[in-house]
Amino acid sequence: MIQNDRQWRRLPEPQRDGAVPDVDLATTLRTLTGGLRRQWKLIAAVTLGMALLALAYVLTATPQYTARAALVVDPRISNSVNGPEAPTLLLSDALVVDSEIKVLGSRDVTWRVAKALGLFDQPPEDGGPSLPRQVLNALQGLLGTTPDATALDETASRVSREEAIRREMMEGFEITRDGGTYVIDVAYTSEDPIFATNAVNALIEQYFKAASDASLSDTRRIHDWLDQRVQVLGQEVKTADAAVADYRQQHDLFPMASGALPSEVELSNTNDRLIALRQDLIEAQTRQDKIKGIVASDSVGALLDGTLGGDVASPALRDFQTRYAGLVSEEHDLVTRWGAGSDMVARNRTDQARLRDVMMQEAAQMVDRLGTQQETIRRQIAATEMQIEELRARANSDAQKSIQLDELEREAQAKRGLYQSMLAELITSAQRETFQRSPARVIAQAVPPDEVASPKATRTMILALFGGLVLGSAIAFLREIMDDRLLRGSDLREGLGLRYLGLLPGVRAAQAVKPSTLLVPQPSDAVRRVLRGLVAELQQRRPESGALVTGIVASRRGEGRAQTAGWLAAELAGHDARVVLISVAPEHARLLAGQPGQVVLPALNAMPDVATIAGRIAAQAKPGRPAVVAMPEGTAADLLVMAQYQALADLIAALRDKVDHIILVLPALAEASEVEIAAGLVDGAILTLRWGEDRGPQLAETLASSRVLRPLLLGGLFTAGSARGFARYNG
The missing domain is CATH 3.40.50.300 (P-loop containing nucleotide triphosphate hydrolases)
Incomplete structure (x- = not known):
């Protein structure tokens, strides 16, 4: 038998090097379209089923109406008692509108809306537990984990019922931000168009009332606190003024036209001069250390970057800085025009090196001049300190008395300033009680809608057809992919x-x-x-x-x-x-x-x-x-x-x-x-x-x-x- 014929042998498997194979897009598209054509009956059936379901929904669904209104938030307006500071804080927060949206949907505001609409006054529906609750109770009974019934008092039952009504009402609300603007859209969807309109307008009205009540409550609380503080501070100011008058009369301290004793004025001026000399010494030492660091680094970069101010650098050094900066700028132009290896660039760099050495020499001379300046300042400081000792000995008793008097006067002045500030705030808070501003205003009131919001027959059918095509194509694609039969x-x-x-x-x-x-x-x-x-x-x-x-x-x-x-x-x-x-x-x-x-x-x-x-x-x-x-x-x-x-x-x-x-x-x-x-x-x-x-x-x-x-x-x-x-x- 001829079983060793090479023509009957299996061809060797091609080598796989792990590279990603090339994808023939045309072949892939032909394969995909061919599979969809083969499964057209399935796609048509799914599409038809989706269309029938959508048609049944459109024919049987209860019409829903949506009433809409719009608010605009102005972050420059605030009800805070810290009026000037509040706009800055709000403007620095990117979540101003989002915060107001949370307020609109808060429990306090929506509870007011439900009460204003009379939802709490409607008799409760005795429909028994819902189907999910019945299933859950049955499972708990089978597992033996049925919770003990907790008896609620009348108040707790009422609160629980009102909360359930409020949550059910909120399912119809939609509070959103209009893009990136400060506009807030408020919508409510209901079977009754009149109720939807009333719900939206009630939410806006209760939002303004809640904001006004909260601001008024804060204002009154702060007003009461300010009134108490003003009374206390007024009494403290009287006591402080009486203490100052008694001390002057007791120690016979009557100020000059300037308000101070002559010995105090002279001592104060001498101390100011000593402080100025010490500051000059510190500045001279600091500048000398900086220039020493520059000289030690052997780099002119610090001489050019503004480390030495114009009052420290000498006229010669400033002239050198200007010339050196010009050479650097000229070097860039020459390199761009003639190239880095040209003779003109080389001469420019030679001039830079020479000028750099001169600048470093000038900096070293500045170090010496600053050292001489420091010695002069130290001698002046020593003389001033001796003068101060003499003045202290001469004006010791007056100074002690004046210090105590100044302390009493400062205390009285501080209490007087605080008293005046609190009194002004008290008057302002009293005015705020008569006028409350809201950070939002209505730009569109809700009106009864004249069009059905849902179901949208045309859109629903289009979406159903499109969804049927997509779902049918997906199922067809999965069938083609999961079909492991030998077909080709x-x-x-x-x-x-x-x-x-x-x-x-x-x-x-x-x-x-x-x-x-x-x-x-x-x-x-x-x-x-x-x-x-x-x-x-x-x-x-x-x-x-x-x-x-x-x-x-x-x-x-x-x-x-x-x-x-x-x-x-x-x-x-x-x-x-x-x-x-x-x-x-x-x-x-x-x-x-x-x-x-x-x-x-x-x-x-x-x-x-x-x-x-x-x-x-x-x-x-x-x-x-x-x-x-x-x-x-x-x-x-x-x-x-x-x-x-x-x-x-x-x-x-x-x-x-x-x-x-x-x-x-x-x-x-x-x-x-x-x-x-x-x-x-x-x-x-x-x-x-x-x-x-x-x-x-x-x-x-x-x-x-x-x-x-x-x-x-x-x-x-x-x-x-x-x-x-x-x-x-x-x-």
């Missing part, structure tokens, strides 16, 4: 690693095949084209001497392997080849009985002379008509028995020299052991698959576990009752 010719190559040999429409299972059509292919171009291709392939693979043994195998029984083998044998015989069709499957005995050129084999375990039987079979194999070999009806062949296998092998070996082609119907792949044994009898095999019925992953796993049959497979061949479905996937 490319599935054989990509999923099983087999060549696609074509499609044979009209092939049926052995039970449904008429014996008269077993060896008569359908007269269609598609069948003729596929069979001629197989004949050409087998003729090329036939060895120079002897017959080519080709097996026909299917994934399972009932996929038309007998009829496929019969058509292939008839086509080969039609090309002047001597062909023998052999099937030892018991289910094929009835189908092959009575066929022209039939030879019935005896039991394989009791076969007589093999050469004689081979001669009889070869005599029936004529050009134009194949010989058909089958087991008698009711007789089964077991190839797992070595004697029967060897008998069949000897028969095929005897036929090799007498005919051109031998077509052997192999057991199905589901019979793994039998098909592996029988595969050793053939030179090659053709896998027949029932289109749309075989699963790729299962079949790939079966072939992967095959050691004998898998290397012999020539390719895969689809069989189907009709080519219509195949064309939808391979058009």
Whole structure:
């Protein structure tokens, strides 16, 4: 047998280097549109279902009306008692409008609205617990965790009921910000357009009332506190003024026109002069340290960046700074114009280096001058300190008395200033009680709506149709993705690693095949084209001497392997080849009985002379008509028995020299052991698959576990009752 023919070997797998494969957009789009076309019935059904649901909703839904109003928030207005500071705080906060939205939806404001609308006065509805609550109670009863009923008093029950009514009312409100503006839109949706209008206007009215009440409450509380503080501070001011007058009279301290004693004035001036001298000394030391640091760093950058002020730098240094800055600017222009390596740039840089040295020398001289200046200031400080000691000794008693007097006067003045400030705030707060301003104003009152807010019939239907298309397309896409059946010719190559040999429409299972059509292919171009291709392939693979043994195998029984083998044998015989069709499957005995050129084999375990039987079979194999070999009806062949296998092998070996082609119907792949044994009898095999019925992953796993049959497979061949479905996937 020619099982080592290189043409029958499986092609090596392409190397995978981990790179992302190129995506053919056109192919992807064609595949996607093809899948959607194949699933158009599903997409249409989902779209129609969504449209019907939307239509039912539009026809049965209760009309809802939405009343709208608008407010604008002015952050410059505030009810705070700290009027001048409040606008700045509000303007610095980006959440001004969001804060007002929270106030509009707060429990206090909405509770006022519900009360103003009379919702609390309506009799309660005794509808029992809701369905979710009933289910929850039932589950708790089954689990034995039923909570004890807590008895609520009348007040708690009323509060709980009012809170439930308020929450239910708020479900109809929609309070939003209009984009990035200061405008707040207030809307309420209800079955009653008049109630919706009243609800919106009531919310706005109660919002202003709540804001006014809160501001008025704060103002009154602060007014009461200010009134108490003013009375206390007034008494403290009187006491402080009396203490100052008594101290002056007791110590005979009467100030000059300037308000101070002469000794105090002189001592104060001397102290001021001492402080100024010490400050000058510190500044001189600081400047000297800075210039020393610059000289030590040997860098002119600090001389140019403004570290030395104009009052420190000498005129010569300022002139050097100006010239150096000009050279640096000129260098940039020269480099741009002539390049960094030009002579002009080199001369410029030489001038910079020379001027830099001069600037550093000038800085060193400034250090010396500042040192001399510090010595002079120290001598002045020493003289001033001596003068101060003399003044202190002379004006000690006056100073002590004046210090105590100043302390009393400062205390009295501070209390007087605080008293005046509090008195002004008290008067202002009294005025605020008569006028309250709100940070928001109404720009559009709610009016009864004249259009239905929901349901919107046109929009609902459009959304339903669009949603149906999207949902249907998604389901169709998932069906296409999750469908692991072998439907395309490319599935054989990509999923099983087999060549696609074509499609044979009209092939049926052995039970449904008429014996008269077993060896008569359908007269269609598609069948003729596929069979001629197989004949050409087998003729090329036939060895120079002897017959080519080709097996026909299917994934399972009932996929038309007998009829496929019969058509292939008839086509080969039609090309002047001597062909023998052999099937030892018991289910094929009835189908092959009575066929022209039939030879019935005896039991394989009791076969007589093999050469004689081979001669009889070869005599029936004529050009134009194949010989058909089958087991008698009711007789089964077991190839797992070595004697029967060897008998069949000897028969095929005897036929090799007498005919051109031998077509052997192999057991199905589901019979793994039998098909592996029988595969050793053939030179090659053709896998027949029932289109749309075989699963790729299962079949790939079966072939992967095959050691004998898998290397012999020539390719895969689809069989189907009709080519219509195949064309939808391979058009």
